[in-house]
Amino acid sequence: MSGAKGVTAGIIYPDHAAEDEYPWAADLLGVHLPVTHVYGTDLHAVPELLDLGRPDRLAAGAAALAEHDPQSVMWACTSGSFVYGPEGARQQIDQLASAAGVPASSTSAAFVDALSHLGLTRVAVAASYPEDVARLFVEYLAAAGIEVVGMSSAGIDTAAEVGALTPEEVIDLAVTHDRPEAQTLLVPDTAMRTLGVIPDLEARLGKPVLTANQVTIWQALRLAGSRPTSSVLGTLFAQRQDHARQ
Template identity: 35%
Template sequence: MYGDNGRIALIRPGVTPSTEMDFHSRIPQGVAVSTSSVEYDRVTLDGLQAMSDRVAACAARYRGFPMDLVVFACTTGSMVGGPGYDKRLIAQIQAACGIPAITTTTALLEAFSALGLKRLSIVTPYSTALNEMEQRFLSSEGIETGAITGLGHEDIRAVPFVRPEEMYDLAVRQGAQGCDALFISCTGICVLDIIQPLEEKLGVPVITSNQATIWNALRRLGFREKIPGFGLLGSTPGPDIA
């Protein structure tokens, strides 16, 4: 295994290729990504909790390998346990494999902090129940939700086929009036290419789950260069790896 410029262990829910596709479209040359899948059955509160309960066992596969960072790439899956759940997951992952770790939620919170974002307009592919859970979690972290709309999907087979133009139209219809930014939630959808068009259209920063996860992972590996196509966040410094 190479990866002389960094090695990332990427844990993603189920069989969706979306997160891997987005990572490989943006990571610099010389960074290696090893992907593992954690069993995932339904895009529901119970389904997310069951999936997240399996993450530590998945991370344990990497013990003894020279990885620099483990990334659990799921937004609601790293929120579903309530306030502080992303930090508890990180502790479980690190205990299982002995490697520094982040979750998508951790990455998002650091992105919001780096840009000074306090009030969000949010669009998702999720059901109302998941949207409400996400809203509660963000509120516990001091992030207000100005508006939130979802597509209502609960089938894991449907989410990867949500088209970027569908999310673009949803975001434009909702707008970002009175909000600091637009947030497109879910690592299971590929929406990196609509970040810059939406920033130009809405006049606010646009944050997506995979964008923030990749940004945070690369910054922790020490990369400080601008990340193409990532809008305002792509030019923003982030934390170094511990």
């Protein structure tokens, strides 16, 4: 593992579920990932998710992180970003960057950028969300030129329920919903604890696995000007190349 001492990337996390993955990864990578929380309902439903990602909520999160002097800020929520659609999600990022005064992004955008970094365009999605919400993620990916060859919906209504999944249940959800023709499997929910099972998943599936907290941390550090590597955070953190593979 190679670290990046002195790098600070701020994390705006919705409510409480799997936020402990951020200090764990920070210790592993030798960086600072301070987490602040914004609160709404943790229901995976479109009106509630639109409310959760409101500009004033994220601006308040950025203000709370200012004491840490972050070099980047991330909205660590997949559904609370892609639910706005491609243009709305881009506007959400721009507004957050303006409020924070540093480069910003969201988990949804991080998935797209991580796929580009690895040169992957054909994916399967193992979603915890209800189907209507999961389909909005598929539409978001498709707008970025990503082919979704399979999408599953576990139909879990709240982030708290997702956060209570055991490692074995996370692995089962992921492995069950992979597709052989997919170049990678996406697991899009920051409420799900996935960092500790990525090596196992990649070994079982024989392909890269991208999860919400993983890509959020990668994007946060990339925007802060750092690309630490790790042997335990999957293919995404094992490669330092600056350009996508052909």
